[in-house]
Amino acid sequence: xxxxxxxxxxxxxxxxxxxxxxxxxxxxxxxxxxxxxxxxxxxxxxxxxxxxxxxxxxxxxxxxxxxxxxxxxxxxxxxxxxxxxxxxxxxxxxxxxxxxxxx
Numbered sequence: 072x073x074x075x076x077x078x079x080x081x082x083x084x085x086x087x088x089x090x091x092x093x094x095x096x097x098x099x100x101x102x103x104x105x106x107x108x109x110x111x112x113x114x115x116x117x118x119x120x121x122x123x124x125x126x127x128x129x130x131x132x133x134x135x136x137x138x139x140x141x142x143x144x145x146x147x148x149x150x151x152x153x154x155x156x157x158x159x160x161x162x163x164x165x166x167x168x169x170x171x172x173x174x
Contacts, residue, residue: 126172
């Protein structure tokens with residue numbers, strides 16, 4: 072059972088015993104649950120492991136798209152060995168490709 076489910080069960084028990092939670096506490100709990108969902112990467116599939124996946128990134132007002140291949144990546148009709156090489160070309164400087172494409 073994950074943290075979110077446990078939290079919801081505890082809230083239900085609290086409300087049965089004491090009544091509805093104050094709004095500010097409900098909002099804080101919702102924020103914490105959203106934060107946990109963002110941090111829980113155990114059920115996320117790695118987009119780099121699936122050939123054909125499109126990675127899209129907006130940078131300085133322009134949208135860039137990269138296609139994941141079995142070996143490497145396709146960008147602007149050319150083959151690249153790494154995302155960093157593509158990110159470097161887009162930014163004009165050294166850049167971590169996974170960080171640039173927010174993976």
